[in-house]
Amino acid sequence: MRAEILSVGTEIMLGEITDTNAAWLAGRLPAFGIDLLYVSQVGDNPGRMHEIFERAWGRSDLVIVTGGLGPTEDDITRETVAALLGEPLTVDAEQERIVRAWFEGRGWAFGERNLKQAMLIPSARAIVNPRGTAPGWWVERDGRVMVLMPGVPPEMYYMWETEVEPELERRADSVLVSRTLKTLGMGEGTVDETLSPLLAGTNPSIGIYARGDGVHARVSAKARTREEAWRLIEPVETEARRLLGPIVWGIDDDTLAGGVGRLLNERGLTVAVMESATGGAIADALTSVDGSAEYVRGSLVTYATETKILMGVPAEVIAAHGVISRETSEAMAQAARARLGADVGLGLTGIAGSETVEGQPPGTMHIAVTDGTRTAYTHSAFYQGRDASKRRAVTEALGLLRGFVMGQGA
């Protein structure tokens, strides 16, 4: 099946918004064995919309459109499709009832122009939109399908997942299902080598990708149904996990902070942080997880040297080794743990900015973890701007913490 995506909106053409809908949809299509061949963006212009819709309808089996379904005069996606197919637009009684109920439920006045959101053509059926006023359209004629959805991402995502995907799955000859194993602590080449006994397979196949949070191994299987595909994936996933061992920290949509949190919870441990160059970003990541209040005691963002000393880092350690040093990071981990009464302390000191400090290059980070007995330490020097340095340091810190806590249970 050959698919094409059209994103409608003058804001896109002015650079006021980035079309993230197209990329999101593109990522969902391979699961249904659908090849995406073209993506186009166009403003709310009748002539150019007609041109682009006509070409898409002529060359693709499935045309996916987002945007232009709102109530204003600029929103002309429905009109464009009706004209292209030569079919009359009429208000659908059931859709009118739904749109009116949406306004009533919120105590909003119903303007007559909203009636256009209740319109259909004979070849279209409405796709419900519980997140907004505009229903989508499922248009089917001459063996081709066109799907119209709102451009507002949360509305579109929901409509796609609950209404469009089940329909595509029913029609698909095959589905593609993937399981991503997320790892930290091995390079891309080493993961590739480790999984080499499995890499010859074609169904499931394995792809290996370097990402900001480590190396991902994606196991993908094609089958007639999702259940069959999962049955193909299962033994390969099990074997991949056996080969990779403890470097696997999560799957699919898991985040590193979430994985670390799960581990801390399982072991009944709490954590406290003293961070300098990351400026609160480690704590921000740790507390981005629902339920993190269970195991995060807090973080001391000791940006100034005097603040480090105030919070328990011995002035002698800093005097002897410098602020940007292994010893200071270890003393920070220790102080965080002691000060905040946590089981595990994490300390980070380094340089987020572009300057060289104490003879160490921009991006230098010293990171330590301790439970009062055992201490783990790592350092790195990665600089591609202030923000990137901070993000990278957060990943390294969470990775070190994860490894430490894993060892904890051994």
Place this chain on the structure above:
Amino acid sequence: MRAEILSVGTEIMLGEITDTNAAWLAGRLPAFGIDLLYVSQVGDNPGRMHEIFERAWGRSDLVIVTGGLGPTEDDITRETVAALLGEPLTVDAEQERIVRAWFEGRGWAFGERNLKQAMLIPSARAIVNPRGTAPGWWVERDGRVMVLMPGVPPEMYYMWETEVEPELERRADSVLVSRTLKTLGMGEGTVDETLSPLLAGTNPSIGIYARGDGVHARVSAKARTREEAWRLIEPVETEARRLLGPIVWGIDDDTLAGGVGRLLNERGLTVAVMESATGGAIADALTSVDGSAEYVRGSLVTYATETKILMGVPAEVIAAHGVISRETSEAMAQAARARLGADVGLGLTGIAGSETVEGQPPGTMHIAVTDGTRTAYTHSAFYQGRDASKRRAVTEALGLLRGFVMGQGA
């Protein structure tokens, strides 16, 4: 001038990357009086690339292409353009020298396949790329222009700003220049009303936009040169600033954290934070600014209630008013200031998660600022998911801090 953007890359069609280049470029074109009419993405496929390039070259005065300039066999943007124009591809001696020097300078082996990056056609001149190996192309024939640039964003941005924009400016009949005034503390409607004496003008014109960091007023002027445009903007900007008064916290690319930092620096003040629900995000924002070590003492991320008490919040205050209360936020501001020896303390307590706590709805935030004498306070309840709640709270906290410090000097 009618422009069109083509983004090339199979990764885009698989949803592995979002095409942010098109949006970035789209946002730059209005400055040169250029209308963007079409944007398309296409994979590294010879047939479809030819189809799309041919159509673009036929209908647009300026075609901007990103991607497909790398050294691999998949990278066929040069080949596509050469075939479209019926011109021979040959290695350019000067470009070969530059590409070889790039490899030598890094001590990398030069593979012969990299020679393709040194190729040109008669209608193309090379655009230098100091950030990477692949030069761009400026193609000009029959009164039309096609610009080829690498898909890697930092390489493309640099090439566009240093090489392409000056050329477009030379050719433009007119340029559009904008100055954005960023405000906080008034709604969109009130800003609109305040600026109403200026809104009738058409050159400069003023647009008002609600954004995550407040309301923006954009003054735009069209003229033959940038200098002329700035001369038109200046009096209107001055008058807009006078009308808006102290709610203007920055211009153009300024961030709220940067604006607050500049203010603190000017007044010679230091700040310390105690934050709970934002989990370090306030400190992360404050320290995202180069030079923030001058005025940020640190932040105490007191996620657990016991941590708040350990760090100096009186247990009686929490017992009497609850953790999520105005009184606790004020005690946190006070404790941060005292504990870290700062001039100004900022305290925030609230609910980032989706639960109701102490009878207060998800997203509730209590924020206080104090200098030991004066105290300012605000609260809000905004919930659209954990992350959005945290981001919104950071904006409110920085806004409160800014207002407080402004008052400080009065």
